[in-house]
Amino acid sequence: MGHDLDRGEARSFRLSRVVGAVDVSGPPGAFQRPDVDLLGYVASRGPDSTQVARVAVYGPGLGELRRIAASEADGVLTIHYADLRWMARIVASAGRSARVLDPPELVDAVVARLTPTARAAHHLAAGESDDDRRA
Numbered sequence: 001m002g003h004d005l006d007r008g009e010a011r012s013f014r015l016s017r018v019v020g021a022v023d024v025s026g027p028p029g030a031f032q033r034p035d036v037d038l039l040g041y042v043a044s045r046g047p048d049s050t051q052v053a054r055v056a057v058y059g060p061g062l063g064e065l066r067r068i069a070a071s072e073a074d075g076v077l078t079i080h081y082a083d084l085r086w087m088a089r090i091v092a093s094a095g096r097s098a099r100v101l102d103p104p105e106l107v108d109a110v111v112a113r114l115t116p117t118a119r120a121a122h123h124l125a126a127g128e129s130d131d132d133r134r135a
Helices: 038-044 063-068 084-093 104-125 130-134
Strands: 002-004 009-011 051-057 071-073 076-081 098-102
Touching (some): 051 063, 063 084, 098 104
Antiparallel strands (some): 002 009, 051 076, 051 098, 071 076
């Protein structure tokens, strides 16, 4: 939790969304830690928008996907999420054991994450070096 200088109010920040350096404002000791129930504060605020993904899963394991799923029926997980990039990373990390059925923007995000890896694997299997690919 921190104080958003632009909004002029207390705000919670997802560490996964913080990019780059954090600007410190004021002299050391200028901030007094408030007496706040942080878990209660964060729990009271829902995500700005929630999406629902349907992800087909194959085989055992897939602990993280199964852990965040709201339900599982016939090998299809229903997962509520707010951050498209985070969700794409989680699904992509499952490799061939998971396939997004919908929404289409999540399908595209997972494909975009996996395409460079698939290309590199194809070139390695063909015996090409990095120099061969650049030529």
